[in-house]
Every structure is written in C-alpha cells, then in structure tokens.
Amino acid sequence: DAMVIQNPRYQVTQFGKPVTLSCSQTLNHNVMYWYQQKSSQAPKLLFHYYDKDFNNEADTPDNFQSRRPNTSFCFLDIRSPGLGDAAMYLCATSSIPEREEKLFFGSGTQLSVL
Amino acid sequence: SQKIEQNSEALNIQEGKTATLTCNYTNYSPAYLQWYRQDPGRGPVFLLLIRENEKEKRKERLKVTFDTTLKQSLFHITASQPADSATYLCALSRGSYIPTFGRGTSLIVHP
Incomplete structure (x- = not known):
C-alpha cells in the first residue's frame, strides 16, 4: 500500500546531541511537511517542501533544519536538541494541485531528550 | 490573532x-x-473535507457542517462505537494548501 513511513518510531537522544529523523513516501506527492506535536497540543508546522522549494515557518527555531534529497525522502535534523524539543514529530504529504487538499501522515517519531 | 478552538x-x-x-x-x-482522527501515539488520519460554499458533508456514519456566519464546524458520529474513541482534530486552510490544526477533542465511547 502507498504510504508515509517514519523512522524510527521512538528516538532517544542526549541534550545537545544532533539527531536526524527520516520520512519516506510511496505516494509520489510533491509536498512534504514536518509538524511538531507536544502532548495534548495542536500539530505545529515547522516547514514544508513544495517540490524542491523549502518553506520555513517564521517561528521555527534555527536549531531545526530539513533536507529533501529527492521526491520520496525528507529528513528533519535537530542540531542541538534541548529538553523542550521532546515531542512527537509528524511527517505528512499532499499532492498539489489536487481537488482535495488532504494530508497523509506517517505514524510519527516520538523524540525523548535526556 | 487567528484562533482555532476545540473543546479541551x-x-x-x-x-x-x-x-x-x-x-x-x-x-x-x-x-x-x-477533520482528522488521531489515535494515541499515531499520526492523524484524514476523515472529511468541507468547503466554504458547502453546508454539510456526509460519509457513512460521519457528518460535518460548516457555518461561516457562526464561524463554526460541527462533526457528528452517529451510532457511535467504542472503536470511535480517539482524538479528533479540525484543520483550517485559507486557500493555500497548508492547513492549521486545532488541538483536538478526545472522544471516549463507553460500551
């Protein structure tokens, strides 16, 4: 089945130690998003790629970076994780333009920072 | 500022x-x-989309209404089942392809 896959499901890192989360998709969608979601809060958009064009949200800390080497893969790099970066990180895709602009999400990566 | 409110x-x-x-x-x-459904520890799953010129949309046991005058959407699940227990998120888009999500409301259906 076509889908969005995030690895790993759970990631534990140390304070200040760089970490990379990965996302792949078999949907061939042109837009990929990274959301951060803390417990009982709304998913917060960090950035997204429209094809190869990178779009950063104004309030996304510089500590967060992203790479999209090809259509299928997207990475989230956290350069120096702090305790406040512990959260669920959600990757999503959509196909634009399309009649319905729905998002397809992966299962997420739960990040813990020790 | 823009706000999306769902009952906490x-x-x-x-x-x-x-x-x-x-x-x-x-x-x-x-x-x-x-509207999206989110189970604990999982990513949201799309359920329904309704446009500003539509009053109501249905899909099986689900119904969504959209009142742009009241600035409100209602999401109904008829004949609810314990398997419907989850958090339900609404998301709004102004015309760009990027939705902004609410925090969601947890639904618990008791047998």
Whole structure:
C-alpha cells in the first residue's frame, strides 16, 4: 500500500546531541511537511517542501533544519536538541494541485531528550 | 490573532449515541475545513473535507457542517462505537494548501 513511513518510531537522544529523523513516501506527492506535536497540543508546522522549494515557518527555531534529497525522502535534523524539543514529530504529504487538499501522515517519531 | 478552538475536555458518550464535536474559529476566513482522527501515539488520519460554499458533508456514519456566519464546524458520529474513541482534530486552510490544526477533542465511547 502507498504510504508515509517514519523512522524510527521512538528516538532517544542526549541534550545537545544532533539527531536526524527520516520520512519516506510511496505516494509520489510533491509536498512534504514536518509538524511538531507536544502532548495534548495542536500539530505545529515547522516547514514544508513544495517540490524542491523549502518553506520555513517564521517561528521555527534555527536549531531545526530539513533536507529533501529527492521526491520520496525528507529528513528533519535537530542540531542541538534541548529538553523542550521532546515531542512527537509528524511527517505528512499532499499532492498539489489536487481537488482535495488532504494530508497523509506517517505514524510519527516520538523524540525523548535526556 | 487567528484562533482555532476545540473543546479541551474529553467528550464521554454511551455506545450507540451520536457524538458531536465542535470547532470554532476567530479572525479567520477559511476556504475549507478538514477533520482528522488521531489515535494515541499515531499520526492523524484524514476523515472529511468541507468547503466554504458547502453546508454539510456526509460519509457513512460521519457528518460535518460548516457555518461561516457562526464561524463554526460541527462533526457528528452517529451510532457511535467504542472503536470511535480517539482524538479528533479540525484543520483550517485559507486557500493555500497548508492547513492549521486545532488541538483536538478526545472522544471516549463507553460500551
């Protein structure tokens, strides 16, 4: 089945130690998003790629970076994780333009920072 | 500032009843509104999309209404089942392809 896959499901890192989360998709969608979601809060958009064009949200800390080497893969790099970066990180895709602009999400990566 | 409000208190209902969840928004003129289901520790799953010129949309046991005058969407699940227990998120888009999500409301259906 076509889908969005995030690895790993759970990631534990140390304070200040760089970490990379990965996302792949078999949907061939042109837009990929990274959301951060803390417990009982709304998913917060960090950035997204429209094809190869990178779009950063104004309030996304510089500590967060992203790479999209090809259509299928997207990475989230956290350069120096702090305790406040512990959260669920959600990757999503959509196909634009399309009649319905729905998002397809992966299962997420739960990040813990020790 | 723009706000999306969903009830932070969990909705508890008995199996077989209709669950109604509310999404209110302020300082927003959304072109369309989406509802997603999120299970604990999982990513959201798309359920329904309704556009600003549509009053109501249905899919099986689900129904969504959209009142742009009241700035409100209602999400109904008829004949609810324990398997419907989850958090339901609404998301608004103003015409760009990027939705902004609410925090969601937890629904608990008791057998």
